[in-house]
Amino acid sequence: MQVAKVIVDIPAMQTNRPFDYAIPPEMNEKLGKGMRVEVPFNTRVIQGFITDIQDHSDFEGELKEIIQPLDIEPALTEELIALGEDMAEKIFSYRIHCYQTMLPTMLKAKYDKEIKIVDEVSEDIFFDLFHGKDTLSWDEAVSRGILPKLIELKKNGQIEVNFILKNQAKSKTVSVYHSELAMDRLEDEYHGLKKSAKQQKVLLEAILSLNGTALTQKEYKEMFDISPQTIRTGVEKGWLKLSEREIFRDPYKDKDFKRTEALPLSAEQDEAFKKMNQSLSEEKHEVFLLKGVTGSGKTEVYLQLIAEVLQKGKTALMLVPEIALTPQMVHHFKGRFGDRVAVMHSALSAGEKYDEWRKIYNGEADVVVGARSSIFSPVKNLGIIIMDEEHESTYKQDENPKYHARNVAIWRGEYHHCPVVLGSATPSLESRARAQKKVYTLVELKGRFNQRALPEVEVVDMREEFKANNRSSFSMVLQEKIADRLTKRQQIVLMLNRRGYSSFIMCRDCGFVLECPNCDISLTLHMDSKTMKCHYCGHEEAIPHTCPKCQGHNFRYYGTGTQKIEEELQGLFPDARILRMDVDTTRKKGGHEAILSAFGRGEADILLGTQMIAKGLDFPNITLVGVINADTSLGLPDFRASERTFQLLTQVSGRAGRADLPGEVIVQSYNPEHYAILFAQQHNYDGFYRTEMSLRHKAGYPPYYFAALISVNNPDEQKAQRKIHEIHAILKKQLSSGTIILGPSKGSIAKMNNRYYFQILVKYKHEPNLHPTLKKILDDSQKENARGLYISIDSEPVNFF
Numbered sequence: 050m051q052v053a054k055v056i057v058d059i060p061a062m063q064t065n066r067p068f069d070y071a072i073p074p075e076m077n078e079k080l081g082k083g084m085r086v087e088v089p090f091n092t093r094v095i096q097g098f099i100t101d102i103q104d105h106s107d108f109e110g111e112l113k114e115i116i117q118p119l120d121i122e123p124a125l126t127e128e129l130i131a132l133g134e135d136m137a138e139k140i141f142s143y144r145i146h147c148y149q150t151m152l153p154t155m156l157k158a159k160y161d162k163e164i165k166i167v168d169e170v171s172e173d174i175f176f177d178l179f180h181g182k183d184t185l186s187w188d189e190a191v192s193r194g195i196l197p198k199l200i201e202l203k204k205n206g207q208i209e210v211n212f213i214l215k216n217q218a219k220s221k222t223v224s225v226y227h228s229e230l231a232m233d234r235l236e237d238e239y240h241g242l243k244k245s246a247k248q249q250k251v252l253l254e255a256i257l258s259l260n261g262t263a264l265t266q267k268e269y270k271e272m273f274d275i276s277p278q279t280i281r282t283g284v285e286k287g288w289l290k291l292s293e294r295e296i297f298r299d300p301y302k303d304k305d306f307k308r309t310e311a312l313p314l315s316a317e318q319d320e321a322f323k324k325m326n327q328s329l330s331e332e333k334h335e336v337f338l339l340k341g342v343t344g345s346g347k348t349e350v351y352l353q354l355i356a357e358v359l360q361k362g363k364t365a366l367m368l369v370p371e372i373a374l375t376p377q378m379v380h381h382f383k384g385r386f387g388d389r390v391a392v393m394h395s396a397l398s399a400g401e402k403y404d405e406w407r408k409i410y411n412g413e414a415d416v417v418v419g420a421r422s423s424i425f426s427p428v429k430n431l432g433i434i435i436m437d438e439e440h441e442s443t444y445k446q447d448e449n450p451k452y453h454a455r456n457v458a459i460w461r462g463e464y465h466h467c468p469v470v471l472g473s474a475t476p477s478l479e480s481r482a483r484a485q486k487k488v489y490t491l492v493e494l495k496g497r498f499n500q501r502a503l504p505e506v507e508v509v510d511m512r513e514e515f516k517a518n519n520r521s522s523f524s525m526v527l528q529e530k531i532a533d534r535l536t537k538r539q540q541i542v543l544m545l546n547r548r549g550y551s552s553f554i555m556c557r558d559c560g561f562v563l564e565c566p567n568c569d570i571s572l573t574l575h576m577d578s579k580t581m582k583c584h585y586c587g588h589e590e591a592i593p594h595t596c597p598k599c600q601g602h603n604f605r606y607y608g609t610g611t612q613k614i615e616e617e618l619q620g621l622f623p624d625a626r627i628l629r630m631d632v633d634t635t636r637k638k639g640g641h642e643a644i645l646s647a648f649g650r651g652e653a654d655i656l657l658g659t660q661m662i663a664k665g666l667d668f669p670n671i672t673l674v675g676v677i678n679a680d681t682s683l684g685l686p687d688f689r690a691s692e693r694t695f696q697l698l699t700q701v702s703g704r705a706g707r708a709d710l711p712g713e714v715i716v717q718s719y720n721p722e723h724y725a726i727l728f729a730q731q732h733n734y735d736g737f738y739r740t741e742m743s744l745r746h747k748a749g750y751p752p753y754y755f756a757a758l759i760s761v762n763n764p765d766e767q768k769a770q771r772k773i774h775e776i777h778a779i780l781k782k783q784l785s786s787g788t789i790i791l792g793p794s795k796g797s798i799a800k801m802n803n804r805y806y807f808q809i810l811v812k813y814k815h816e817p818n819l820h821p822t823l824k825k826i827l828d829d830s831q832k833e834n835a836r837g838l839y840i841s842i843d844s845e846p847v848n849f850f
């Protein structure tokens with residue numbers, strides 16, 4: 050009898066191990082590891098993943114039988130099965146959660162499926178199994194009990210399974226407006242307008258700058274503040290044409306990518322390349338920290354390493370922070386490797402993501418470029434894993450399973466005996482410290498490509514500006530430099546640092562601040578929708594006109610949003626063409642790309658945005674970068690605040706002067722003597738690293754200590770509190786004296802979605818007892834879990850107090 054080990058879909062400690070199921074005789078030799086199956090569990094029928102197949106079971110009682118397979122080929126590779134097992138253990142997660150995270154949404158959803166013949170089959174099969182048709186519905190195959198036969202056919206590559214999208218027939222389009230008029234015709238219209246036709250002027254300017262690009266009404270509103278009414282006027286006057294645009298569209302699908310060839314490497318690039326290529330040819334697992342200043346040409350080194358890997362018939366995984374999946378990045382990879390590249394980005398629909406996943410699964414793509422979750426791509430025969438901007442906190446998933454893509458990358462690199470390259474101009478302290486200890490191999494690119502100079506950085510003391518009666522958000526020197534670049538027709542990037550920063554309103558009379566009724570935070574003001582929103586639970590309400598507490602009418606609006614800054618900037622420079630990039634203007638699919646491409650084409654003089662503009666941009670004409678407020682991220686109650694600020698300033702400064710024209714950076718600050726700002730000014734990563742390390746050492750923070758954050762939440766504040774004290778007592782008893790237990794304290798947000806949060810932070814250097822103790826706590830709390838008490842453990846918290 051064949052026995053399948055199955056991880057069932059019940060996320061609980063007791064079920065966090067494989068259960069044995071008998072494989073019914075007709076499915077003998079057909080089922081395989083990684084396939085999903087339906088199994089009976091207690092009185093229910095649930096799904097599960099087969100993790101192994103054996104010929105006996107140690108289970109004493111009578112084994113239940115597998116009901117039916119849910120796949121006709123494995124959804125998970127053997128590698129991913131093993132990875133999920135290790136991962137669950139390390140991060141205190143459930144194996145079922147880890148496995149589910151690895152799969153594209155499409156596979157998990159309840160779509161109708163059909164089986165299609167894709168290669169020649171025998172007459173018997175065609176007539177008996179498929180009843181003389183090319184396709185067969187999944188449900189029919191199940192009810193006729195022929196899945197085992199189909200598994201065989203799938204193995205031979207004769208059939209494939211397709212999802213039937215219910216809404217496929219429905220149009221997935223939105224209305225967009227574009228202009229088909231020639232430039233000079235539009236110019237004529239523009240000059241023919243009456244002085245009073247202000248809105249129409251704005252519209253024509255926008256149309257001119259868009260150069261035929263089609264936008265939705267909403268995009269017009271958000272990018273240019275043009276009302277739907279004005280759009281209608283534009284249509285009536287024949288300036289704009291209405292058409293339909295697909296919403297779910299792979300923005301890169303129809304593009305032709307110009308093929309590029311490998312560029313001759315600089316001496317420094319070549320040296321770095323050779324070092325890493327060494328472990329490629331030795332098929333050795335080694336983790337490299339590629340520390341290369343902004344503009345040093347890391348991308349070309351990545352491309353050439355990947356080319357080597359492909360030459361050897363292997364595959365490559367290239368991770369980038371989501372936001373860096375710009376057309377530029379995609380161009381680099383598609384341009385060099387063509388159709389062999391699968392790009393996984395959030396702009397794809399579930400169906401398109403599944404298509405890319407399948408391309409990878411079937412080995413039709415051998416280079417995968419994608420954000421965090423693509424670290425689980427089912428690539429076989431990996432030759433290299435590269436993680437660009439390795440310091441980015443988006444590589445850590447905040448929700449369960451709380452994994453860090455860097456750790457997963459290293460695990461997979463070990464599995465495949467291949468190198469892992471962590472690249473950054475501003476490596477995380479953790480990685481830099483590991484390189485120091487020779488756990489990682491440090492490879493450096495110290496200069497910019499072509500010996501271009503790093504930009505000159507000037508720090509402006511905003512307290513002095515205030516004293517000198519300058520109430521504007523822009524210092525005098527920044528205003529001068531902007532004016533200068535505008536006349537020289539060079540481009541400017543302005544960053545508003547809004548980390549941990551939001552707009553809210555306060556009553557001037559009594560100090561009342563509007564808070565979320567469900568959470569313990571103030572509501573954020575959104576001018577575009579004219580509402581107050583909670584960023585945690587989504588609660589939304591109208592902007593109040595009277596104070597609920599004192600009935601006053603004098604509200605003060607706090608938090609200078611990008612929108613307000615834009616208005617101020619436009620006031621100072623009425624002729625400047627400004628593109629704004631923030632959460633509001635990029636929310637929709639492709640918004641990010643549209644803005645950046647427009648800027649790249651020179652359709653605007655100034656790109657004004659939040660920290661999302663700091664990364665990856667490589668535009669030759671940017672000669673001035675301004676940071677409007679360097680300090681907001683310093684004030685955060687987060688031990689990484691200085692590190693984040695240093696990284697952000699260094700990254701954004703790095704956008705200036707990347708080509709022939711030299712760059713300049715103006716950093717405005719109220720703490721101009723802060724070391725994070727000074728080291729960023731001097732482009733002195735090593736100095737920052739040393740200073741910050743000694744501070745972390747004194748304070749007992751990572752990377753000197755490891756940390757684990759245990760958090761408890763319950764709708765009843767007292768229950769949650771009681772539990773956290775219980776846990777505290779256990780930890781005190783079990784852990785050694787060298788380990789620091791902080792708390793219990795209220796969560797960083799004490800109340801979220803009507804649940805109360807309490808937490809304990811454990812800091813340790815070597816604590817063999819921690820893992821078993823925490824596992825036991827989780828185990829014992831299972832029964833309570835059912836009553837709405839949640840315990841969660843983050844083994845590598847990114848944010849804590």
Ligand SMILES: Nc1ncnc2c1ncn2[C@@H]1O[C@H](COP(=O)(O)OP(=O)(O)OP(=O)(O)O)[C@@H](O)[C@H]1O
Pocket residue numbers: 312313314315318341342343344345346347348349473474498664665666667703707
């Ligand atoms: N070998 C080369 N030959 C010609 N141009 C190169 C070469 N290497 C890099 N460049 C050019 O130098 C510029 C900077 O390179 P790249 O964008 O890769 O920098 P980076 O190290 O990724 O910087 P950042 O960390 O700021 O993103 C790019 O315009 C790139 O095209």
Ligand SMILES: [Zn+2]
Pocket residue numbers: 565566567568583584585586587588802
């Ligand atoms: Zn809320």
Ligand SMILES: [Zn+2]
Pocket residue numbers: 556557558559560561596597598599600601
């Ligand atoms: Zn009031």
